[in-house]
Amino acid sequence: MELLPRGEYAPSLSYLNTASHGLLPARAAARLRAALAETQEGRLDPRANAAALEAVRAGYAELAEISPERVALGSGVAVHAALIAAALPPGSEVLCPEDEYTSLVTPFARRPGIRLREVPLAELAGAVDGATALVAFSAVQSLDGRTADLPAVRAAARRYGARTLLDTSQALGWLPMSAGDFDFTVCAGYKWLLCPRGTSFLTVPEDGGGLVPLHAGLTAADASRSGPYGPVAELAPGARRFDESPALLPYLAAVESLGLVAELGRPAIRAHDMALADRFRAGLARLGLAAVPGDSPIVSVPGAAGAEARLAAAGVRVAARGGGLRAAFHVYNTEADVDRALDALGDARQPSDGLASRSA
Template identity: 55%
Template sequence: MKTSRDLPTGTATVPGRLPADLLAGEFSPNPGYLNTAAHGLLPARAARTLRDAVDDLTVGRIDQVALIDEMETARARCARLVGVAPERVALGSTVAAQVAVVAAALPRGAEVLTVEKEFSSVPTPFLHADDLRLRVVPPDRLADSVGPDTALVAVSAAQSADGRVVDLAAVREAARAHGARTLVDTTQAAGWMEYDASEDDFVVCATYKWLLGPRGASFMVVPADGGGLRPVQAGWFAGADRWESCYGPARELAPTAARFDIAPAYLPWLGTARALEVLEEAGIDAIRAHDLTLAERFRAGLERLGRPAAPESAGSPIVSVPGAGAAVGALARAGVSVAARDGGLRASFHLYTTEADVDLALNALEGVPAGAGG
């Protein structure tokens, strides 16, 4: 049986069409970082912007108007990323809080359909909302499970635990046939997957994974008419004129999705604005080709080691190795950063990952007996 040592020698080159000068200028990761599905790496320009902002905050050079302008830049880039107008994008801090806005708008007794082992931020707000019925089904049965009582289908485009890419076209078709709406979490998809948010009713996304921002920023796409949502988190920042909404109730809210904005977390959005700029320069098509090429290299190496990846991971840059979660500690000691999720070892590959990183992980995994702990 061939092992990872039989693979071509890893180099620092990158497959696909990514601009090498951009990567060299923005990223200098430790070898073996295969954990973007847990947290993406901050580009150099985002880090510089954040350091400058912290220095300004330290000495009192605080220009809130300029900071808000940067948030609007980030809003526009989020909108371009998923193919909608900026007026449809609301800025937040966490996916769960934005999902809760959707949950608050559903009628009492409404059925929400989701899948087993969905990341908690999606189903939990519905579970604890007043008198909603949460129905959980196997991922491969999602589209077939939509029925006349279903009000909303809520699912991640790519699943956190095993990288499974959901057949969103089938889900949408089933939802429309029964008058249901769709909510899609793109946290594990936006940044590598080609995705059109105009195809779904509601879209949520945290920006600290594949979008390479700091933790603390998320966005939500809503229909042009608001989709029946109520601005239950509205404060001064949701006002039609923010600076006139600082005192007393903000009676007139923004006519766009900004009515669902929360008060600004300046630093996360500053970093996100710069990170999204890097993704735009690299190009999502090139990123996807690069990420999937490396994921396939890892899968091929796993086959040679006799530790095949979960079949659900096919077509995704998130690869799960069933039953290998206990090996994460041993890989960490070999300089490889991966995650243990749902009993498996989860590796993920993004624009800064190289063939050498993949081979380092395979060689480290070869030295760990099946079933061995870390």
Template identity: 55%
Template sequence: MLSVTEAEFDCPTAYLNTATHGLLPARAARVLTQAVTEMSSGRMDMNRWFQRIEAARSSYARIAGVPPGRVATGTSVAVHVGLVAGSLPAGATVLVAENDFASVVNPFVTRGGLRLRTVPLERLAESVDADTDLVAVSAVQSLDGRIADLDGLAAAACTHGCRTLVDATQSAGWLPLDHGRFDYTVCGTYKWLLCPRGVSFLTVPEDGGGLRALHAGWASGEEPWESTYGPVREPARSARRFDEPAPFLPYLAAAESLALVEEAGPAAIGAHDRALADRFRSGLTSLGLSFVPAEGAIVSLPGIGETGAKLAARAGAEVSVRAGNLRAAFHLYNTADEVDRLLDALSALPSDG
């Protein structure tokens, strides 16, 4: 466990399931408790709460490496991707990776009138051509932890003049990434950024990247409190014009969680997470168990999902099962002892050899 987090987490299990949902830090839980008390007793300070939403936006912007004016708030990746899909011209061609997370792919399907091309993740960059209008991909695959070739993708998109959309939900917080290299990035923050569900961010180019503010309300006005009735006279000049109205409770907690990630530092978190994942992969090799080749914080073992998860649970370790694979995820609150506990549990499995 990183020292900066020692006072923030007190989980009774070996929680190796951040790829499903991260743990909430103590500081975020305290803020939520206080806000619920204020709501139930009629002591809401909405001006202060809106300031905390802006603090969350700014904190995320620093993690993403872009100015706050390029960050829009929202509640889910699917809504952000739907905004991008809804802004594409009819007949546009969208390139995606096989078996990518549904929230990255399905909004382009349900939009209708678009051409969807699907290729293996390893061939994504080489499949960009002159007919491609947008490439959408997760930086890290939810299913098995594989990391996309984002350098190759950025270069191919530049060569062929297409736009890019990168989902950082399974990477932001441990895999440093310059979001400014891509037209759009989206991120659900309830995993590696340790926020509650209901907090998601969208980054856009300075000029808005051709997006239409399809769900613009009063909060997306340049002067929100002067935009509460009738048509909004002036949309926000920043990415805030693409905001969904932010729900108070998740965003109040998010401001605290994102501050913690900043304090620990994504680079240091990434080094810690990768070291634990490498320890796990090395142990699996010693046990004769196979895993999907990847270099990040997620390790996926094909074909042993339910059996492996039961063994892990008996040993007090929390993992997940995806498409029949056992998936373990290692984050800043995990320790080498927890890795070894999971390896001991999985030693009961027959080896692949």
């Protein structure tokens, strides 16, 4: 059974690197090309553009299972995290996993007066204590695909009165979750949500969570009470006051990308992605290769980063991360892609690849 509508994707290689960047669906690429032409020819419609931004906000809210009034738009996870870091009182402790993605944790590490404490992912829930102001962590680790124990971390944070910041960049679209279960969430749209780079999302509590709209511009204003000149007289209600000025062209394409994700549905996407990842894990075991234990479409083989170039030569795009070989399976991938990668790994068993010594 085909998961995708016919003609939506036609990759020129076996692309197993969604954890780095997803592929644009045909409908999003077409909208982007049309927007470029409109920009070149002077036909951009500001009212239509504003409506598109709100369509993206609503589409994301539906996927994240939260109200649109709690969603802010931006261009990158680090900017959202910096807004949260700026709101923390001096002396606050932020707890995070070791090897967490840089964009999530660096704003806290660079904020004067904030103490960043790192612990192994498996120990995260147990490490929350009375000194913890915020727990910042990813639902799924970019490095190797390990998943966090979301209920345990959430419960521990509530027990001690700490807030939670969940990065859903490697999870939303395939993993069952609700942004409303956490105080703040951030998400880069260009991975599993298939949007162009330059799209990102922040969700906040109904009361704003104590955030200050430090980068408020015209898009964060209440249009009925503020004009385009002078300081904003009245900020928009809800999370829109925390909007960055969105990169217009990526957001026009994002309308189409999020529409496709919603059309396919999270249960079908999860079943498809996990079936391919399970097939890959089983094939790795037959080759005598041990993957990082996990339950996600991201599969990492420790010590095998050297095989990345050999797979690329065979037409298979993966990534090398932390000395491991990382493959990530999504909607445009097939069983043929899995088997092509396994065949290439079987042919690449040389000491320089970090594979030969692991072979049975």
